[in-house]
Amino acid sequence: MSAVRPVLVVTMIDDPTADLVIGELHDRGVPVVRLDSGDFPATLSFAATLTPHGIEGTLSTLTRTADLSHVRSLYYRRPSGFTFAHLDEQDARFAVTQARYGLGGVLASLPGCLYVNHPHRIGDAEFKPSGLAAAAQCGFRIPPTLVTSEPDTARTFIQAHGPVTYKPLSTPLYQIGGVSCTVEVGEVTVGEIDERVAGTAHLFQHRVDKVADVRVTVIGQQVFSVRIDSGLLDWRTDYDRITYTVVEPPPGIVDALHRYLDHFGLVFGAFDFAVDGTEGWWFLECNPSGQWAWMEPETGLPMVAAMGDLLERKTA
Template sequence: MTEPGPVLVVTNLDDPTTDLVIDELHGRGVPAVRFDSGDFPATLSFAASITSEGITGTLTTPTRTADLAAVRSLYYRRPSGFTFPHLDQQTARFAVTQARYGLGGVLASLPSCLYVNHPHRIGDAEFKPSGLAAAVAAGFRIPPTLVTSSPDAARTFVKRHGPVIYKPLSAPLYRDADGISCTVEVADVAADEIDDAVAGTAHLFQQTVDKAADARVTVIGDQVFTVRIDSDLLDWRTDYDLLTYTPVQPPPGITKALHAYLAHFRLVFGAFDFAIDREGQWWFLECNPSGQWAWLEPETGLPMVAAMADLLERKTTT
């Protein structure tokens, strides 16, 4: 009988969530090969052949060599991306493209591999309009939402649906005037604050939910972990010290909709955020296909690290 192959873990060096999962896998005797796409080509190499049986070959780090044909699962977390600082700008651009479509294409095509999640499916699910449309189709309730570059449309929406918040459609690295990295926060917006600058790019506006609490629902394979988050914050991610966590059961219909949403994007993991209004209704806000979750285990006692290890070890169904 063929020995089960390793778990590949693709992430950056500073990823405490991944550290916990790899420790759990090692404790079970499950081999794991961790690397960052930023390691290529300095300390990471690969040689892959395309055969009638799929991808064969090896991927080599300074301490491990993985048989690509035998990889049991790939945990795609938060790699830093390809960089070629020793090359001039034009050559580096070419090299990054070749790496992305070469190594990236190989990693996305491994035979008999469970992806948590597949990088292409992550890309699909990160588009907020696509996620909101899929949420409606899955049966979730969403707040009235507008995506626009029209100042007039934005002002009309705010007047009709106020109070309204602004949300970034994505969260790339943003630096302030002092060069300090920060995030663009969710914020209240009034009609008289909207000016012609809205026409400069796309914006997402959404009716504010009159919240009693928030909920983070983490789906890991067939396991669902639901945590109520209490605070007085518009965006609970702005101050974790003010949060109170309580494990709860989701309302009827939510679990079915969770799995329908993930099936739509062909994902096996998702970190869902909901707002719970003062009447107890749950409103879908977003699903992050690469979201954080491990900080919730010590706060709640929920066995989430073990669940992720089970999934990667392929002890559970998906």
């Protein structure tokens, strides 16, 4: 790969993980163009021509310009949304749509580009029912799971598979008093189910009698498995209680990880497992845009370097 081919990093301004990866690429002499969809059109512009050879043209920020036909790889993290606050509601809605399908369509169609991950494939993989169905097909063990809007069905499931947890199917921005909050995973009983369940879709899942959790981060062909001991149902609620241990996956898990990623067309995934008393691993979910860099200083695993290798395409 020619050193002049840049890596595009698409993310919001406040992204410490992206900062680490960009620093790694900078140290390797790999050019990087960082952008956020929220910067368009104020400080981000593009001009793309469709040719028989694919998209050609340029994308420009305040400090960088990328040749769209020579992008080495695109690291799609967590960009903010398009905003057109200076327009009235109807015009802003129109402008957002044009930006999404215009700039978004160009970024999703770069010739010869490695996507980590492709934004369309991320969208596919973010549907939890699809992910659980694929996990079962790929050979993972999954807990009994129900997705429903029917209160009676939820009660019957809890009676049959209790203890049961409720999990959000997605995690949009949720604020209480102006503070961003995480919708926690929580145990639910039959008595807590009422007609409000009929108001939208809900995911209920048998609670694994777990002794620990495992986060497995797959970066290209490299697999990093970290056991998380916290004593919590949802370890994300208190990071100060966590201890980390590097572990080897049980037989068959690594092959299943790659089958899962291949199913969705991904090259990166952050997998969560619950570990039961027999050391059996139960698949919970895979986040195609999950966080991972905070585990490197806790474990010494060379994860930032692995992401640098993937984006530099050292093995391509």
